[in-house]
């Protein structure tokens with residue numbers, strides 16, 4: 423069955439929250455809250471400053487339960503005169519495992535376009551980082567009946583010429599822009615429709631087996647109450663969680679559903 427052979431993946435997107443001390447406190451509080459037998463994959467995307475301390479801390483704790491630490495962005499260049507930017511190699515060196523790319527807040531506030539996101543996806547793969555690619559339509563696009571057209575455009579441009587062998591390392595988050603950070607999540611059925619479309623597109627672009635291996639997460643106003651209904655859907659492999667990931671209590675509540 424599509425998606426469900428994998429264990430669920432829960433990714434926290436802290437956005438611009440948490441100093442280093444707050445991040446470490448969070449990690450220490452999270453651990454005892456998790457069900458000892460949970461089988462979920464737990465990912466945390468933290469601000470740049472907290473990445474190294476978090477990666478070091480989770481490395482010590484691998485025996486207890488593995489948590490992957492990730493960045494929320496990176497440069498589309500290898501190195502050079504790009505003031506303020508952080509490269510894939512810099513992230514790799516400090517133990518970062520994954521990187522969120524193309525989040526709608528990057529697209530909206532920093533004018534990131536699909537061709538730039540595509541360069542970042544390629545660089546992340548080349549460096550050995552797992553890209554967590556965000557795609558999704560705006561409210562206007564949805565109203566105009568363009569959801570699938572937009573998803574197709576974002577997928578084909580952001581994944582252009584990416585080899586199918588890399589596909590199994592890819593994570594995609596379907597995040598309808600109109601559902602982010604406002605308490606109005608998509609219905610699980612609507613989300614499943616888009617996830618099915620994404621899986622289908624991956625199958626056509628690569629092959630069905632590779633498409634099955636891609637984790638496709640839903641994101642947008644997920645909380646402890648609605649999370650379980652998303653996880654019942656065939657093509658929803660996990661969740662990308664913003665607001666509800668900010669306290670260890672609310673994040674663990676979701677992880678423990680697994």
Ligand code: PGA
Pocket residue numbers: 435597601602603604641642643644662663664665666
């Ligand atoms: P939210 O954010 O859970 O607060 O809606 C999700 C995201 O932006 O990744």
